Amino acid sequence: MSSVRRHAPRIIPAAALLILLGLLLSGCETDTPQNTFDAQGEVAKDQRDLFYVAMWPAIVIMIGVLGACVVLALRFREKDPNSLPPKQIHGNTRLEMMWTILPALLMLGMAVPMVAMIYEQGEDPDEDAYYIDVTAQRYSFTFEYPDIVDDQGRQLFVPAEPHIPAGREVVFRLHAADVIHSFWLPKLGGKLDVVPGETNVLVLKADAPGTIHGQCAEYCGLDHANMTMIVHVDSEEDFAAWVEEQSAPPPAPANGDDGEETEDGG
C-alpha cells in the first residue's frame, strides 16, 4: 500500500483542519466595514463571545465527526470482496444513552449563558441613555433626535449621516413606514427588525469614536441591497457640537441636494 494511502487517515483531516483554520483566521482581519468579529461596542463583543462558546465545541465536533467518517471508512474497508459479512452488532444501549444524554447536557450548559445574555441585553436602558427615533422606509433609514427640533419643538429629520455619542447607551426606537426592515450596525451589535405597527427598541453602546457601517437586513423590495447607513461615533463634546449644528436653521437650499427633506414650520 502506498505511503499516501497509509497516511491518508491522517493527511486528509489535517489538511482540512489547516484549510479551515486559514479560512477562519482570515475572518479576523478587522478593517472590513461590517465585520461582526470587530466589535466596537459591548453588545457586539458579548454576542461574539457567546458565538465562540458555541463555535469552539462545534469545530471540535466537526473535526471529530468528519475525521470519523474518513477514518472509519478507510479502516473498515472491505479487504476481500468474497468475504462474509462481519459480526452483526445491533447496538450498545449504554453507549447510545451516553451519546444522547451528554450532548443534551452540553446543549443545556450552553443555554445557561445564552439565557443570561438574553435577559441582560433585554434590560431597561441606563438613566443617561440617549434616545433616537429611527424610521425605516424603502430604501433608507432616517433619524430624528429629541434635541434637534425646529422653532416649534418638533423633531427634525437629520439630513446627513447620524452621529451618536461614545461610551453611553443609545436607544434606537425603530419605526417602519412601509414594510418590515431590519436595523443592523454589525460592529455595535446584532440587528433588530423594524415592524410596521410596532416600535422595537434596540440599545447599543459604542466604545470609542469612529465610523460604523450598517445595512438593512430584511428583504424589503427592489433596492434592498442599497439600503445602507453610516453612523458616526463622537466624543461627548463633539457630539454636543454636532447636535447644536443640526439644530441651527439650515441655510437656504442651494440645489436641493440635501438628500433628506427637513420639516420646518408648517
Added chain:
Amino acid sequence: MATLAPPRRSPLSQALAGARHMAEDTSTIWSWLATVDHKRIGVLYGVSAFIFFLAGGIEALLLRTQLVVPENDIIGADAFNRLFTMHGTTMVFLVVMPMSSAFFNLMVPLLIGARDVAFPRLNAFSYWTFLAGGIFLNASFFTGDLFSGELGAPDGGWFGYAPLNLPEFTPGHGMDFWALGLQMLGVASLAGGFNFIVTILNMRAPGMTLFRMPVFVWMTLVTSFLIIFAMPVISVALFELTFDRLFDANFFNPDAGGNPLLWQHMFWLFGHPEVYILILPAFGIISEIIPTFSRKPLFGYPFVVFSGIAIGFMSWGVWVHHMYTTGLGTIANSAFGVSTVLIAVPTGVKIFNWLGTLWGGSIRLRAPMMFAIGTVAMFTIGGLSGVTHSMVPSDYQQQDTYYVVAHFHYVLFGGAVFALFGGIYYWFPKFTGKLMDDMLGQIQFWLLLIGFNLTFFPMHMSGLLGMPRRIYTYDSDMGWNLWNMLSTIGAFTIAVAVLVFMVNFVISLRNGKASGKDPWDGRTLEWSIPAPVPHYNFAQIPQVRHRDDFWHQKYQEDEEGNVVPIVAGAAIAPDAPPGGHDDHDEEEHHDIHLPSPSYFPLIASLGFPLIATGLIYDYALVPVGATLVLVGLFGWAMEPATEEE
C-alpha cells in the same frame, strides 16, 4: 366493500371502461397519463423533480453570476429578486419534496411487502396536482412584459413576509402565482401524506411489525404526519394572503390593525416542521444505504427510530427561532432558545448511530455509500452551524446574513440532496435491472463535494463579515469579494457534477451492466424480487420474521455470532423463498388483480390551475375549473377501483 359499484353498466360507464382499457397498454402515453402504479408515479415524480432541479440550479447560477464580483450589472435588482424567490421556492417545494415523494412511491410498498399504496388514484392525483402547481408557478415568469425584460415571477422571497407580500409593495401578479401555486402543491403533499400513513399502517406484509419496518419507512411515516399537520397551517396563511391580495381583506394590513408577524408565526409554524419534512426522508435513505454497504445492521435501530419520532414532535416547538430578531421579547426568545438547542440532540444521536454502523463493518465504498457518508459529514457541518444559530444573542448578528444561507444549504443540499443522489444510485438497479456506472458516480461525488463546499463554506465568512442575504449587489470595499468569487466558482463546479450525473444516468439506462436482483447484498425486501420490478411487485406476499428479513433469508449466525451463509438446498431456512422461479413468472400471475388505470385524478388536478388562473385574470374561468374538479372527483368516486375483465 369500499367503492360503490354502479347499479348497471350505462353507455357512459362502458365508454369509460373502454378508455381505461386502452390505458392498460403500458407502452402508450395514455398509460402514463392514467397510471395508478406507484412505480410509474414514482418515476414521474423523480423525472419532474429533476427537471425542476435543473431550473432551480440555473436560477442559482444566474444569481451567482451576478454576485461573482462587486457592483456587477449582469442581472438587475428586479430580475435578481425574482430569481432568488423562485430559486428557493423551487428547490424546497418542487425539488426536495417531490424527489422525496418519488422515493416514497418507488420504495415504500416494496419495503413493506405490499403491491401498491393504499389509495392508488389518490396517489396519481397527488402527482398531477404537484405537476400542475409547479408548472403554474413557473408560468409566472412569462406573465411580465417580456419585451422590456420584465419577468412576472414572484418577488417576495421564498417565505414571502408580510406586508411586503401585499399588492402595495409587490404589485403585479407574481405573488398571486406564488400563493396559489403553493396552495396546489400543498394539496398534493397532503394527499400524499394521507396515502402513505394509511399504506404504512395498514398494508405491511404479515409479520412486519412496526419495529421490523426499515428505517426509511419509519421516516416516511413521521414525515407524512408532519405533512398532514403542517400543510394546513400554511394553507390557511396562503388563503389569508390571497384574500388580502385579491379581495382587500385585512389579515396582514398594518393600517387596518393587521399584524405582519402573524404571517411569520403561521409561516414558520409550518416552516420548521417543513425542514424536517425535507430532511427525514434523506435520513431514511442513508439509514438503508449505510448498513447495506457496511454489511452490518444499523447500529441502534430503536434509537434511530425514536429519535426520528422525537424530532417529529419537537419540530413543533421551535418555530420562533426563525423570528429571534423580530422583537418578541426575552421570555419568548429564551424559551425557544432552549427548545432549539435541545432539538439538536435527537439529530446528533442519528449521526453517532450511523458512525456506529460503520464501525466494525466491511465497508464497500461504492457510489451510494460515498453519497451517504457525504451526507453524514455535510449535514454535521450544517447542523453545527445551526447550533450556533440557536444561541439567540449571536443569532442577532447571524440572522438574515449569508451565514444562514450557508447553514441551510449545508443541511438541505449537503444533507438532503446528497442523500437523494445516493438513493438514486442505490435503487436504480432495482427498477432498471442495470447498474449505474460506479466510476462516473465517484467522479460525480467528488466534483459535487468539492463544488458544494467551495460554494457554501465561504458563505460562513461573508455572513460573519456582515453580508446580508437577498442583495443583488455589494460594494467592493466590504471584504466580501473573495468569498463571493469562490462561491461562484463552486456553483459552476456543482453544475459540472450534475452534468456528469445526467450523462451517467442516460448511458447507464442504455448500456448499464446487468445488476441482477440483489447487486449490493441487500438486507431489505426489495432486493428479493426481480429487477426490473414486475408490475405486481411480489409474486407472493412475503411472511416476515425479522427486521432485515431478506438478509435473514441469505445468512444466519452461529453460536459465536459469526455470519454463515444459508445454502439453498442444504439446511434451508424456513423462510427462504422456493428457489428459482421468480425470474420467469411474469406470465404466470394473471390472477393478481391490481387497480385499473384512471384518468379522473388527472382531470380533477387540471381544474386547479384553471381556478387559480381565473382568480387572477378572469373570474369566468373559476366555475370552469371547479366543474373539472367536481367531474374528476365524481368520476373517481363512481368508477370501481378495479375494472372487472
Added chain:
Amino acid sequence: MAAHAGTGHLETSTGLDNKKLLMWLFLGSDCLFFGSFIAAFLLYRDRSLEVCRDLLALDPTNTASCVFASDTTINVSGQTFMFEGLWDIPFTSVSAFVLLMSSVSMVLALAAIQRGNIRNMQVWLLTTALLGTLFVAGQAYEFTEFYHAGLHLDTNLTGTTFFVLTGFHGAHVTIGILILMSIFVYSLRGGIQQKHSLNIELAGLYWHFVDIVWIVIFTLIYLIQP
C-alpha cells in the same frame, strides 16, 4: 389470495379499514386548518376596536371601520361613541341547533343502513341534507344582514376574520350536503346496499366533524365576548 391494493376489504395490519383511517387522518388535519383561522380571529379580536378608536381620534366622523360583533362604547377625545353590535345570538343559536339536529338524523341514517333498512336511510339522509341546507340558508341570511349593516370583508379585522372563517365552514357544510345528496340519489338508483354502510359511516364522520367545528366557532366567536 393476492391482496388487493386499495380496496380495504381484506385484512389490514391495524384492523382498521383503509378509508376509515384516511377519514380520521383527514379530519385531524382539518382541525389544524380550522384552528389556524380561529386563532387568527381570536388574536385579532380587539384590534378592530383599537383601529376604530385611533381613527376616531383623528377624525370623529370616520366611523366606517367601527362595526363590531357586540355592543361597544368608545370614549375618545372627550366624546362618547356607541355602536350597536351585529350578532343576533338567538338567531344563531337556532341555526346551531338545526345543525346539531342534523347530526342526530345522520346517526339515524347510519343506524338504518347498518340494519339494512335502505328506505329509512334515505329518509334520514335527506333530512340531514335538508337541515344542513337550512343551516347554510341561515348563514346566508345572517351574512346579508351583516353586510347591510356595514360589515364587509374589507371593513375591519372583524369582517375579515369572521367572513373567512365562517365562509370556509359554510363551504365544508355545503360539500357535506353534496356528498349526502350524492349518496341519496345513488341509493334511489339502487346503488346502496347494507354492505356499503362504511361509506355512510364515513360521510357521517365528516358531517359530525363539521358540526363540532361549528360548536367551537359558535362558542368562541358568538358566545364568548371580550
